[in-house]
Amino acid sequence: MADAAVKVVTENRKARHDYFIEETYEAGIALTGTEVKSLRAGKANLKDSYARVENGEMFLFNMHISPYEQGNRFNVDPLRARKLLLHKGEINRLFGKVMQQGLTLVPLKVYFKRGRAKVEIALAKGKKLHDKRDAIAEKDARREMDRALRGKDKNSY
Known part of the structure; x- marks a missing residue:
């Protein structure tokens, strides 16, 4: 509310x-x-x-x-x-x-x-430069995992 x-x-x-x-x-x-x-x-x-x-x-x-x-x-x-x-x-x-x-x-x-x-x-x-790089790498990895999971869901039907 x-x-x-x-x-x-x-x-x-x-x-x-x-x-x-x-x-x-x-x-x-x-x-x-x-x-x-x-x-x-x-x-x-x-x-x-x-x-x-x-x-x-x-x-x-x-x-x-x-x-x-x-x-x-x-x-x-x-x-x-x-x-x-x-x-x-x-x-x-x-x-x-x-x-x-x-x-x-x-x-x-x-x-x-x-x-x-x-x-x-x-x-x-x-943040220092290396912290920013780590955050970007983590975000990319999470995005790739989400893509892979979505791809499996589509193929399972």
């Missing part, structure tokens, strides 16, 4: 390729009216975006929301820093982990939940 109310706007598929995901959090985003309209139209991009804590508040940087076409003077900078809405305790906990363990805050997806814009952010650890 709860999943039916979630409409995904955009996903950062590259993040799962470049990082090991440790934990995920859901945060609200402070947006202007025209940004919400652009998001509802699906005009957002999470490529190269990241979150950072500044002065006890969390902000999302480099998230591109295209200007709303009918927005004229009410449009804002597409790459502006956007405030993320989290509890103070969550922000302090995330800030501590980023500082101590050298983790990064990466947005995974933006979606609407019960009419409100949300972003799923993850505490992530960067």
